[in-house]
Amino acid sequence: MLATTPAGIAIFDFDWTLIDTDSDRFVIQYLSPEIRKKLDDKSIQWTDRQNLCLEEYYEQGGSGHTIREALTKIPMDPSMIDACRLLHSKGWNLVIISDSNTVYIEGILEHIGIRNLFSAIITNPAHWDDQDQLRIKRLIPADAPHGCTVGVCSLNLCKGQQVEQLLLQHQQGSGPASIPMRMIYVGDGQNDYCPALRMENKDEKDIYFVRRGRSLEAYLTNKNKVGVMEALKARIVYWNAANDVLQELQAAL
Numbered sequence: 001m002l003a004t005t006p007a008g009i010a011i012f013d014f015d016w017t018l019i020d021t022d023s024d025r026f027v028i029q030y031l032s033p034e035i036r037k038k039l040d041d042k043s044i045q046w047t048d049r050q051n052l053c054l055e056e057y058y059e060q061g062g063s064g065h066t067i068r069e070a071l072t073k074i075p076m077d078p079s080m081i082d083a084c085r086l087l088h089s090k091g092w093n094l095v096i097i098s099d100s101n102t103v104y105i106e107g108i109l110e111h112i113g114i115r116n117l118f119s120a121i122i123t124n125p126a127h128w129d130d131q132d133q134l135r136i137k138r139l140i141p142a143d144a145p146h147g148c149t150v151g152v153c154s155l156n157l158c159k160g161q162q163v164e165q166l167l168l169q170h171q172q173g174s175g176p177a178s179i180p181m182r183m184i185y186v187g188d189g190q191n192d193y194c195p196a197l198r199m200e201n202k203d204e205k206d207i208y209f210v211r212r213g214r215s216l217e218a219y220l221t222n223k224n225k226v227g228v229m230e231a232l233k234a235r236i237v238y239w240n241a242a243n244d245v246l247q248e249l250q251a252a253l
């Protein structure tokens, strides 16, 4: 549930942002280093590739038990947990927008004990079938493309469009649409650029956290990409480790 009058909306990417690994790669590697090699086959779309790797794992006799076990091994920095708790305690709505999937994200958050901090998880739908086999599907199916032209979004997910929908829901729930929702975004990957185009600069209060050394920073600082940085209005804060995010939030909230 989205709180109707939040202090703002804090949006987190999941892989290499909330957690300190890539959940898709981590789980498949845990199940089978041999099958993990097939994740590098770029001829198949990423979400479909996940599902195919899982199918192969089950064909080889794998079980859902080991997948659930893998989710308990995922590393998350305690400072990132503190940052989430801080935002939540200050009345922010916390939302995850991720190219992972519902089963991984909810399983990991429940294991850590922080599922309750998040009001929405927007990601690829996954479920356990009646054989306890995990099935993953694309959030945006192939036959109904999102049509985003920014150039950083994958076929199955435009994070910018998801942010737009979230903002609409918040406006509908919280009085005058003319009062802009304060926004914080934390990410690391190139596909975290599109949603930042939806951020404003309200008295320097919108903060765009960009992780150092990963594809988002590379995209922002690529000299061949004209106007990429200029299109952003929010205040940019670069971070290396979760404690950088926590300290900035402690000062800014």
Ligand SMILES: [Mg+2]
Binding pocket: 013, 014, 015, 016, 017, 187, 188, 189
């Ligand atoms: Mg990421």
Ligand SMILES: [Zn+2]
Binding pocket: 148, 149, 150, 151, 152, 153, 158, 159, 160, 161, 194, 195
């Ligand atoms: Zn997009």
